[in-house]
Amino acid sequence: MNTTPASARLADLPTDRVHLESCEPAIALGPLDGRYRAVTAPLADHLSEAALNRARVHVEVEWLIHLTDEGVLPGAPRFSDAEKEYLRGLVREFSDKQIAQLASIEAETRHDVKAVEYLLKAHLDAAPSVLGDTVLPQVHEIVHIFCTSEDINNLSYALTIRSAIEQVWLPAARGLVEDLRSMARDHAEAPMLARTHGQPATPTTLGKELAVIAWRLSRQVARVESTAYLGKINGATGTYGAHVLSVPGADWPAIARSFVEKLGLTFNPLTTQIESHDWQAELYSDIARFNRIAHNLATDVWTYISLGYFRQRLSAQGSTGSSTMPHKVNPIRFENGEANLEISCALLDTLSSTLVTSRLQRDLTDSTTQRNVGVAVGHSLLALDNIRKGLAGLDVDEDRLREDLDATWEVLGEPVQQAMRAAAVAGATGMADPYERLKELTRGKKVTPEAMREFIANLGMPAEVEQRLSALTPATYTGLAAELVAQIDQLPYE
Incomplete structure (x- = not known):
């Protein structure tokens, strides 16, 4: 354990140094947003906090439009195409300005989803300056209705x-x-x-x-x-409790399913x-x-x-x-x-x-x-x-590949052994104990081409089998490997 007092450690950083957390632009703590930003930046459009908030705005907007389109709420207005376009514009144009607005709202609400609700309501209030005569400022209470x-x-x-x-x-x-x-x-x-x-x-x-x-x-x-x-x-505990109490005549599971599926999701x-x-x-x-x-x-x-x-x-x-x-x-x-x-x-x-x-x-x-x-x-x-x-x-x-193959003729012990077994089954004599005989020839030893071919020649194999084995080299003993590569022409994900 190092017991050197801090005052005596020469390697310490100076205490009057610039503290990096105060630098602008802000310095990333993690490597994905720092050193490796160029590779991972595309994910920021999907999995960053800002992207999550944009998606929340999208869901709130579409829920508002869905309820009014379906005529679920007695007395609720129907939106014009221009009003729907205006609402969806908040999602399309979501960037630095809206990110800053949300941060400011959340600093007061201390609740991220509530901040999104208030941002959307502010957008409703601003609608007349863009659309002129519009019902949007009057639909505050439909925003986030029945939602946890x-x-x-x-x-x-x-x-x-x-x-x-x-x-x-x-x-x-x-x-x-x-x-x-x-x-x-x-x-x-x-x-x-x-x-x-x-x-x-x-x-x-x-x-x-x-x-x-x-x-x-x-x-x-x-x-x-x-x-x-x-x-x-489906609400605070998944029962549609508030939905059914407030608007008892609606088929709320069907309305919920329809909305989720409109988003392209599985209900x-x-x-x-x-x-x-x-x-x-x-x-x-x-x-x-x-x-x-x-x-x-x-x-x-x-x-x-x-x-x-x-x-x-x-x-x-x-x-x-x-x-x-x-x-x-x-x-x-x-x-x-x-x-x-x-x-x-x-x-x-x-x-x-x-x-x-x-x-x-x-x-x-x-x-x-x-x-x-x-x-x-x-x-x-x-x-x-x-x-x-x-x-x-x-x-x-490829020269290195061949070099390794040429130096390991002992791997041909397997095909010779298996050929002996097959020959024995077919009625050839003198094929007893193939595994043990090849083990004696190859285990822990470097086998030369000459030694392997001499072993094969002395087995008394049928001529056709002996000829096939004698022509074999480590480089040609690859079975159907080359042909098997063609299997990747039908990959599972295609």
Whole structure:
């Protein structure tokens, strides 16, 4: 434990330093809004606090229009097309001015959804200056009618999460799959030594191994694409209590369903005060699973680079490899990808496990939790960007692939053994104990081409089988690997 008094520590920052929290423009605390802003900025239009507030305004406006269009409320006016356009203009034009207005209102209300309600009412009051004669200033009491905050929030989150996934994350995820698919096709016939358990194993092709990852990732893309984004608008405990008491003649479940479906969401007919968030947990689990497969890709490619199977183009990785060792080109894209995928998964796992639980009819644990959805998706997006750029900077060293194959003739112990078994079944003699005999020849030993062919020649195999085995090399022992790559022409998400 360091017991040096603060007054004696020379390494301390000066106490009269400029405190960075006072700098303008404001300095980001997190890397997604700082160092990596260029990559993750598109998510701000969907998963930032401002984007959430814009979605809340959208839901409030559309609920107001929906109720008046449906004629649900006795005595309520019908809006003209110009009035509806004016209302929706608040959403279209939502930017710095409205963000500042909301911040000012919330400083007084101490309630974010109430601030949105007041912003919309102020917009109603300003309507005559734009429209002239209008009923909008007289409909204050329809704004937010029959709604609890969670009615607005659950729909707003569903809309913003859906747009973020469909417009930002999914294109990046599909892009990685397409990159892998292209690489798999290009290298479908490039023989490569497999390394099960890290040990030389039955050869494959580089393209087939990349195709496996593409296929795995595409299944998760398909799951994300099929996500049902649920929503509800049924009041304080999900009973339509205030609705039915105030306007008993209306079919409120049908009105609620119609509204939710107009927003392009899936109606959840049974909830407490909150929409249960189960769909979010399912979505985050699918994204996390995609992340973990991408992590597997990053670690495998990192290993292939260390084995020399891939060469990195310096221009694609950055101008500096190591700060002290000029010969190095570090695989930083894949390492950064790994780290960001791990952070993303940690957050997604927390979201998945936390959001499905709410005490009795409502608690607020989901409020702060959901504000981290953008961070979780942002780290995944950043990882995908890194991995894709890393893959784009690789060249295959086919000489190195051949070198490894030529040095491991012992891997042909498997096909020789299996051919002996098949010959024995077909009636050939002298094929006893094939596994043990090949183990004696190959285990823990380097086998030369000559030794392997001599072993085959002394087996007494049928001539046709012996000829086929004698012609075999590690580079040609790849089975149907090259042909299997064609499977990626029908990826699950297509």
